[in-house]
Amino acid sequence: MTAIFDSTLRDGEIGIELPESFDAGLYFIGTIRTPFLRREDCPRSGADSDALCTIEVFERFADALLGIEAHAEFDVLYWLHRSLRTVMVQRPHHRPDPRGAFALRSPVRPNPIGLSACPLVKVEGRFLTVRGLDCLDGTPLIDLKPHQADAGRRAGP
Numbered sequence: 001m002t003a004i005f006d007s008t009l010r011d012g013e014i015g016i017e018l019p020e021s022f023d024a025g026l027y028f029i030g031t032i033r034t035p036f037l038r039r040e041d042c043p044r045s046g047a048d049s050d051a052l053c054t055i056e057v058f059e060r061f062a063d064a065l066l067g068i069e070a071h072a073e074f075d076v077l078y079w080l081h082r083s084l085r086t087v088m089v090q091r092p093h094h095r096p097d098p099r100g101a102f103a104l105r106s107p108v109r110p111n112p113i114g115l116s117a118c119p120l121v122k123v124e125g126r127f128l129t130v131r132g133l134d135c136l137d138g139t140p141l142i143d144l145k146p147h148q149a150d151a152g153r154r155a156g157p
């Protein structure tokens with residue numbers, strides 16, 4: 001595997017060449033609407049945010065929402081579509097030492113999947129209001145699952 005060094009990398013960072021083809025495909029199942037229009041407006045983690053955000057599930061997939069109100073918290077998986085995918089060793093501003101992408105929750109990773117545990121506030125048809133997201137407005141949604149710790153628990157009043 002050839003390491004790539006270019007001028008966009010910080011000291012100590014390592015970039016790679018990605019494989020020529022993908023191993024699997026996925027469907028975007030919706031769009032996430034947040035108040036964050038620029039990366040620098042986003043909270044570093046959804047856990048730091050109380051902002052109300054709207055998850056729009058596309059009409060085609062709306063049947064998959066049946067029973068959703070029974071859960072108080074969801075794992076929301078999203079595609080960090082504005083992210084670089086090639087930098088394997090990174091030096092984020094808040095860390096002095098280089099770390100591998102898999103040792104970080106950085107958006108920069110070969111498969112830029114974001115995961116946040118989000119309390120469900122309201123369901124209106126295929127539009128869900130949640131808290132706890134850290135992504136840009138317009139970020140594609142790839143999956144929703146009841147949060148593990150909540151999977152067997154019913155939503156309160």
Ligand code: SAM
Nearest residue numbers: 042043044080081082083105107114115135136
């Ligand atoms: N909470 C998720 C996780 O832990 O998997 C994502 C964490 S990542 C550190 C969140 C950061 O990714 C945001 O602060 C913002 O800088 C960046 N970001 C948010 N939405 C993005 C998008 N659609 N494309 C690229 N970067 C994004």
